[in-house]
Amino acid sequence: MNIIVCVKQVPGTNEVKINKETNTIIREGVEAIINPFDEYAIEEGVRIKEKTGGKVTVISMGIPKVADLLKETIAVGVDEAVLLSDRAFAGADTLATSYALSMGIKALGEYDLIICGKQATDGDTAQVGPSLAEKLNIPHTTYVRKIEEIKDGYIRCQRLTDDGYEVIEMPLPAVITVVKEINEPRLPSIKGKLKAKKTEVKILTADDIGADKDRCGLKGSPTQVIKTFVPEHNVVAEMIEGTAEEQAKKLAQKLLSMQFMKAR
Amino acid sequence: MSCINIIAEKCFGCGLCVSACPFNAIEVTDKKAEILDNCTLCGSCVSSCKFNAIEFVKDEEAESSGLSSYKGVWVFAEHKNGEARQIAFELLGSGRKLADDLSVPLSAVLIGSEIEKEAEKLFAYGADKVYLVEDESLRLFNDESYADIFVQLIKSYKPEIVLMGATTYGRSLAPRVASRLNTGLTADCTELSIDPEKKILMQTRPAFGGNLMATIICPNHHPQMATVRPKVMKPIQPDESRKGEIIRPEININSNPKVKVVDVVRTLYETVNLAEADIIVSGGRGLGDPKNFALVEELARVLGGAVGASRATVDAGWIDYSHQVGQTGKTVGPKVYFACGISGAIQHLAGMSSSDIIIAINKNPDAPIFKVATFGIVGDVLEVLPALIKEFKAHTA
Numbered sequence: 001m002n003i004i005v006c007v008k009q010v011p012g013t014n015e016v017k018i019n020k021e022t023n024t025i026i027r028e029g030v031e032a033i034i035n036p037f038d039e040y041a042i043e044e045g046v047r048i049k050e051k052t053g054g055k056v057t058v059i060s061m062g063i064p065k066v067a068d069l070l071k072e073t074i075a076v077g078v079d080e081a082v083l084l085s086d087r088a089f090a091g092a093d094t095l096a097t098s099y100a101l102s103m104g105i106k107a108l109g110e111y112d113l114i115i116c117g118k119q120a121t122d123g124d125t126a127q128v129g130p131s132l133a134e135k136l137n138i139p140h141t142t143y144v145r146k147i148e149e150i151k152d153g154y155i156r157c158q159r160l161t162d163d164g165y166e167v168i169e170m171p172l173p174a175v176i177t178v179v180k181e182i183n184e185p186r187l188p189s190i191k192g193k194l195k196a197k198k199t200e201v202k203i204l205t206a207d208d209i210g211a212d213k214d215r216c217g218l219k220g221s222p223t224q225v226i227k228t229f230v231p232e233h234n235v236v237a238e239m240i241e242g243t244a245e246e247q248a249k250k251l252a253q254k255l256l257s258m259q260f261m262k263a264r
Numbered sequence: 265m266s267c268i269n270i271i272a273e274k275c276f277g278c279g280l281c282v283s284a285c286p287f288n289a290i291e292v293t294d295k296k297a298e299i300l301d302n303c304t305l306c307g308s309c310v311s312s313c314k315f316n317a318i319e320f321v322k323d324e325e326a327e328s329s330g331l332s333s334y335k336g337v338w339v340f341a342e343h344k345n346g347e348a349r350q351i352a353f354e355l356l357g358s359g360r361k362l363a364d365d366l367s368v369p370l371s372a373v374l375i376g377s378e379i380e381k382e383a384e385k386l387f388a389y390g391a392d393k394v395y396l397v398e399d400e401s402l403r404l405f406n407d408e409s410y411a412d413i414f415v416q417l418i419k420s421y422k423p424e425i426v427l428m429g430a431t432t433y434g435r436s437l438a439p440r441v442a443s444r445l446n447t448g449l450t451a452d453c454t455e456l457s458i459d460p461e462k463k464i465l466m467q468t469r470p471a472f473g474g475n476l477m478a479t480i481i482c483p484n485h486h487p488q489m490a491t492v493r494p495k496v497m498k499p500i501q502p503d504e505s506r507k508g509e510i511i512r513p514e515i516n517i518n519s520n521p522k523v524k525v526v527d528v529v530r531t532l533y534e535t536v537n538l539a540e541a542d543i544i545v546s547g548g549r550g551l552g553d554p555k556n557f558a559l560v561e562e563l564a565r566v567l568g569g570a571v572g573a574s575r576a577t578v579d580a581g582w583i584d585y586s587h588q589v590g591q592t593g594k595t596v597g598p599k600v601y602f603a604c605g606i607s608g609a610i611q612h613l614a615g616m617s618s619s620d621i622i623i624a625i626n627k628n629p630d631a632p633i634f635k636v637a638t639f640g641i642v643g644d645v646l647e648v649l650p651a652l653i654k655e656f657k658a659h660t661a
Binding site: 226 | 522652654
């Protein structure tokens with residue numbers, strides 16, 4: 001089975017701190033990482049390949065530096081890495097991103113399944129997966145927690161819902177986006193790391209994939225960010241003192257008086 | 265094309281903009297800042313520069329023709345088991361205000377099977393019209409067939425704004441529809457308003473796990489589409505006497521879609537689901553032992569709320585992933601959120617900081633959770649929880 005996994009480079013957000021004076025995010029020393037949700041997508045792709053044979057290709061869109069991160073995925077079982085990199089792709093919103101990815105994927109040839117992480121941790125939009133499926137005119141399922149069965153031209157998977165899950169069947173090729181419940185990503189092997197070192201990431205430009213530059217990057221993006229600001233977290237907690245019993249009593253009274261909870 | 269320019273004479277390579285950039289898209293080489301290809305034109309760097317060396321050159325694009333033929337505000341009336349969900353009323357609440365500001369009608373799109381009765385509720389909550397599409401094959405939400413119908417409706421009736429819930433279904437349907445129409449879509453908005461001059465939709469949403477807010481517009485494409493975070497918008501006071509018009513559009517329904525929902529499994533032990541709960545009681549590592557989750561569950565039961573959990577407890581296998589609140593779990597916004605023994609990592613805060621009232625119970629007075637809390641209790645969660653259960657039982661008995 002030919003599996004394509006879409007990945008995104010995001011800032012490692014664990015160290016996010018706010019500079020109160022300039023109202024901006026302090027980013028010093030924050031390294032770029034592969035979007036954590038995409039790690040589950042990669043792992044799932046590799047697991048399917050190990051069962052059915054075939055190959056796993058990762059694809060990303062970004063600046064040339066992203067190639068270094070893509071290389072790392074070879075160490076966990078990915079066979080090929082492709083990076084779409086071109087000035088024309090800069091400033092893309094989710095629509096322009098899905099368009100570019102769809103053109104890149106078409107340029108790669110035949111595929112059975114495309115796997116994306118449920119969302120990226122920088123933008124948190126969760127839109128590229130479904131939008132990409134639409135651009136490729138194939139079905140999709142989001143929030144997949146388990147693949148029950150996958151074979152030629154068919155997949156049955158479980159989609160996480162608010163109060164349980166749904167079992168969904170689709171013909172392949174299709175797109176799924178996965179949640180972290182789906183698997184436990186493996187660590188890179190020594191052998192894999194050596195292979196990664198030797199692997200070249202294929203870099204493709206807009207022209208290479210035959211993309212219409214008017215539909216890429218900023219030009220192809222209907223949405224525009226007009227303002228960014230740091231939300232105010234200037235709530236000062238009202239501390240409730242006393243023994244556990246006293247604290248409980250005081251808190252209950254406060255909540256009841258605010259009518260968020262009614263005494264029945 | 266819009267762009268960000270560094271004015272070379274004014275730039276001293278101080279690097280303030282480098283740290284201000286949320287996207288790592290600025291580098292300083294030879295004491296001059298340089299904008300890299302991954303710039304998203306967010307403009308954060310412009311205000312950070314002390315030397316006025318960065319300018320945002322805005323593109324005065326000609327108004328796309330034909331946009332004026334798009335009129336009206338639409339919301340997707342999501343339903344479950346044949347009943348409109350709370351998110352539909354929240355969207356109507358927000359949509360009502362937008363429609364009034366634009367002096368246009370507010371409509372709801374209701375797709376399902378034997379679902380006409382729900383239209384009355386949608387009118388009561390502010391809809392002027394309901395576009396009703398019924399077919400047995402549409403009883404359950406289906407990405408493919410719902411998207412097909414939605415696209416046909418938008419093409420025939422041309423609304424200027426379309427809102428869907430940032431729910432499991434809305435976040436799957438909306439990008440599919442927007443992508444087919446080649447229009448813009450803004451995810452998970454927490455604030456919507458109309459620009460009084462340009463009459464366009466201003467969409468504000470959190471990014472970077474809530475550390476940064478961004479206001480986004482879609483000026484030259486219609487409809488302007490957004491998904492809206494549940495529990496943030498307020499429904500209007502329902503008025504049962506309010507009447508509206510039901511429209512049954514003539515459209516093609518593909519009753520045999522490629523995507524098939526073959527089973528719906530409800531996780532039985534949950535009585536109230538996180539996304540819709542008014543009260544959530546969440547437990548963290550401070551509980552010390554998985555069996556102590558029983559206290560969290562009991563308080564939730566007494567209050568009629570749902571049970572949440574921190575990532576640490578889910579990763580440790582104390583509780584199922586479906587309970588996880590935070591960036592890698594669910595985003596919630598209840599009226600009251602109890603964080604019991606949760607220190608409040610930024611990823612957790614990203615998933616719950618839009619709650620109206622946050623109650624933090626933690627042994628460590630310096631835990632970051634207290635920074636977002638409305639009420640703080642410093643103490644042992646294993647002592648405070650039983651006391652709270654006892655106290656609320658007395659009030660709700």
